[in-house]
Amino acid sequence: MSSTTPRFLQLPETSSLSLRDQICEVVSAAIMSESLASDRPLPSCRELAQQFGVSRNTVFAAYNRLVDLDFLVSRDRSGYFVNPKMAELQKPQGDSDVATRDSVPCPVRFPPNDLMPVVNPLDWNTYPYPFIYNQIDPDLFPVDGWRECTRQALGRKTMPVWASDSVESDSPQLVQQLRQRLLNTRGIYAEEDEILITLGSQNALYILGTIFARSGKPVALEDPGFFGARNAFRMAGTELIGVPIDGDGIVPSAIPAGCQLVFTTPSHQFPTMVTMSQQRREELLEMASTRDFLIIEDDYEAEMNYVAKSSPSMMSMDKTGRVIYVGSLSKTVSPGIRLGFIAAHRDIIRQARIARGVMMRHPPTIVQEIVALFFQLGHYDAHLRNIERRYQKRWHAMDLALSKHLGMLQRTKSEGGTSFWLTGPKGFDASELKVRLQARGVLIDRGQDYYLAYNDSRSFRLGFAYVPVSKLEDGVRIIAEEVRAIL
Incomplete structure (x- = not known):
């Protein structure tokens, strides 16, 4: 050795x-x-x-x-x-x-920034009740199917496919599977040159922020909204404008003139989980055409609907090529795989591909090939049915527990997803609640981190994807005890 x-x-x-x-x-x-x-x-x-x-x-x-x-x-x-x-x-x-x-002191001093870091403890999975965002239950992952796909992808016959550099292209097999099994279910038709593979939706948003930053026009986004999008656009040097939401989603009339992009999560608004109404979608598309802006549609948790059928994607309704569709496999497969995609007009994809090549050339081809086989051999469809069934059971159990123990808080209307958004009365401090709960083994996401100006501390978010059904009510009961103590 x-x-x-x-x-x-x-x-x-x-x-x-x-x-x-x-x-x-x-x-x-x-x-x-x-x-x-x-x-x-x-x-x-x-x-x-x-x-x-x-x-x-x-x-x-x-x-x-x-x-x-x-x-x-x-x-x-x-x-x-x-x-x-x-x-x-x-x-x-x-x-x-x-x-x-x-x-040794750092030779460079960095000015303060407005980026929102991930603030959950690194050992979050050791807590009894981790009601936090973007975590999935590892027990639901089809390990045997993934192992078989990996074994096939690593075979000598397929090695030349993933061993070479492919900065200008993506796995044709994965692109085909995305077209047939994901985009089609959302009513979207896209050619091969209208799809770009990314390292998750976060990477997709940073790429889009980068290629549009040169215009100098601001980006409008939901407030409260996805802090990952906020970080991506800020890193690209773009001015951000917050747009309020209501029970039907983002409010189009509040979008100021002069914006080039409007970012929205219509299927399940991040973080409040409200679903954008059909009328609101039509209104937003009409405004995009008349005011000449593009819409970035992050189809967050579109598959997770337990009360009503999935609403049509905005891109399926778009007749003018103004919608840029962003998707991810983080919640349906695994966050650690880090694969997502952009579907948009081929001219946008061409620019996005150049930017991606400069950033990190391309996502690992071997991972693309494994995921393509995961789709092709039917493992994805079976896995999706399984987690939909399991998460539906947890959603209803969580809904019941919240109604039983936290009725003193306001809760947004939700039709699915893997989290709930709750708001306390005036003067309520969810930051204090978070500290109290962490001491008792409960993790939550505080709401003020989702606001552009961090100016509302009354709300918090409860994600339940990682917490077993048997522990949901006990966790909610602890939350209710601390909420009553603060109130």
Whole structure:
């Protein structure tokens, strides 16, 4: 087994220790900070002697001293390795005499920005009641089907398909499956050159924000709305204008003149989950034509309807080519797969493809091929039916629990999706509620993060896709106890 000399190992410029002890200090610090791989040999005495400019005997003496101290183990004909016992020790806390990057100030100072980061704890899945956005139940994922698709995609016959660079194109198989199994169900017909594969809807929105930013015209978006879209357009340097929503979705009459793009989530408004009415969709399309702007339709959770049939997509109603359709497989397959797509006029897709190539060339082709097989072999359709059935059961259980325990709060009318939006009376602080609940093992999304100006703290969002049915009411009961305490 070969070793690669870690270039970050450097002797201190000044030290009162002997060379042997300096080497011991540097190597032991690297071990305790987990900077050295435990399954690879350390550099040989000759390699490290050359890097440090010392004799091989000095390095040999240092290594053997570290063996005596249980930092290293020596294996015949293999070299020196980190002692497995080191994995059981905690990293040193507090100040250290060893200089690290954390102690060096950054040479660049960044001005404050208005981007909204993901603020949930990294160990969110260890909480008993994680009612948070964009998490799916891993127990519902068809692992066996995914494994079979991966095995087929990795075969030697298919390797040439995904092993080469394909910056100017996407997987023809995946594009075909999207046309036949996703877009068709939404009433959308698109040619191959009118579809672009992206790394999820977030990447799609950033690409669109980038190619339209040069116009200098503002983007109108729902307020409250999807903070991912807000971040994407802000990163592109675009001026943002918030447009209020009501029980029928975005209010077209509130869209100011001069906008080039209007971003909306008509199937289930993000985050309030209201569904845009047919009349409102027609009104918005008519206004797009008369005022000369484009509509970005993020068809969020269009498949998840439990009370009424899915409403037609706006792109299926569009006769002028003004709707740009954004879709994602995050909620129906998995967020970790990071695949989405844009369907739009071919001239828009042409510009978006160029921008995507500059950003990251193209999404991993191997993942595209696996997902294409996932569709082609019927796993997607079976999986979609399964999660629709499971989420419908959870939606009704959640609806009942909210009516029973949180009737003191206002709740927007919803026909489906995987979350609920609740609002307290004047003076209610959902930020305080979030802190209280986290201490009791309950995670929620606070509503003010979805507002353009962060100026409304009365609302919060409860996502239930990850929480089992058996725990839904208990979690809601805890929320109700803390809400009553605040009220």
